[in-house]
Amino acid sequence: MPSDTIRAALIRRLRISSGIAEEDIREIEALPISVRHFPADTSVVRDGERATDCCLIADGFCARSKTIANGKRQILSLHIPGEIPDLMSLFLHVMDHDLATLTPATLGFISHETLQKLHRRSPNVAEMFWRDTLIDAAMFREWIVNVGQRPAPARLAHVMIELRERLRLIGRTDGNNFEMPLTQEQIGEALGITAVHANRVIKQLRQEGIVELNRGRVNVLDERKFQELADFDGRYLHQSPTL
Numbered sequence: 001m002p003s004d005t006i007r008a009a010l011i012r013r014l015r016i017s018s019g020i021a022e023e024d025i026r027e028i029e030a031l032p033i034s035v036r037h038f039p040a041d042t043s044v045v046r047d048g049e050r051a052t053d054c055c056l057i058a059d060g061f062c063a064r065s066k067t068i069a070n071g072k073r074q075i076l077s078l079h080i081p082g083e084i085p086d087l088m089s090l091f092l093h094v095m096d097h098d099l100a101t102l103t104p105a106t107l108g109f110i111s112h113e114t115l116q117k118l119h120r121r122s123p124n125v126a127e128m129f130w131r132d133t134l135i136d137a138a139m140f141r142e143w144i145v146n147v148g149q150r151p152a153p154a155r156l157a158h159v160m161i162e163l164r165e166r167l168r169l170i171g172r173t174d175g176n177n178f179e180m181p182l183t184q185e186q187i188g189e190a191l192g193i194t195a196v197h198a199n200r201v202i203k204q205l206r207q208e209g210i211v212e213l214n215r216g217r218v219n220v221l222d223e224r225k226f227q228e229l230a231d232f233d234g235r236y237l238h239q240s241p242t243l
Contacts (some may be wrong), residue, residue, distance in 0.1 A: 008081025060105025
């Protein structure tokens with residue numbers, strides 16, 4: 001994969017969400033990146049490990065999660081091309097959660113030393129990456145509300161719309177269709193319900209003519225019902241420099 005392709009989704013996202021300047025784009029384009037390809041369901045960095053690099057998702061999907069003593073897992077967030085899901089490891093030296101691929105993925109690794117030098121050299125880029133971690137925190141707050149307060153059908157609709165809006169920002173949607181490559185078990189882990197319950201919810205949304213999920217792709221059948229069910233307010237994604 002060419003180096004400009006590896007950085008393309010990140011730069012596109014930062015152009016829209018942070019208004020990145022051309023000189024800062026050149027700084028990012030000059031970053032040395034080590035590219036690795038991962039199969040699906042593969043650990044990138046584990047809870048308790050000391051990371052020495054941050055990973056930029058060039059292609060594929062990843063998830064952050066926590067696993068408790070009885071083996072049950074909670075998916076904490078989903079991550080798409082153009083995102084750096086372990087950026088916090090620059091300053092939090094021991095990982096407190098897992099990061100793994102959901103699909104086959106191409107990841108670009110940037111050493112902590114390189115990123116620290118970039119931050120000192122370019123305060124504007126440092127501010128944009130700081131903003132990214134703050135948006136992460138806003139998304140975590142919304143996921144807590146989603147899992148804790150919404151009924152399961154609304155939870156799933158909310159996660160779907162959030163993913164669609166983030167994919168749209170990097171040009172990865174196709175009309176009413178977009179990719180959501182999660183198994184029923186993984187959907188259950190993201191929503192805090194069992195895989196059996198997740199299956200019932202997926203069927204309910206299809207039967208009510210709202211949305212269908214088939215082979216890892218979402219097709220929105222009724223946008224108005226979809227929005228109403230999710231009770232979605234996208235301000236927390238901060239997809240504009242003014243938000």
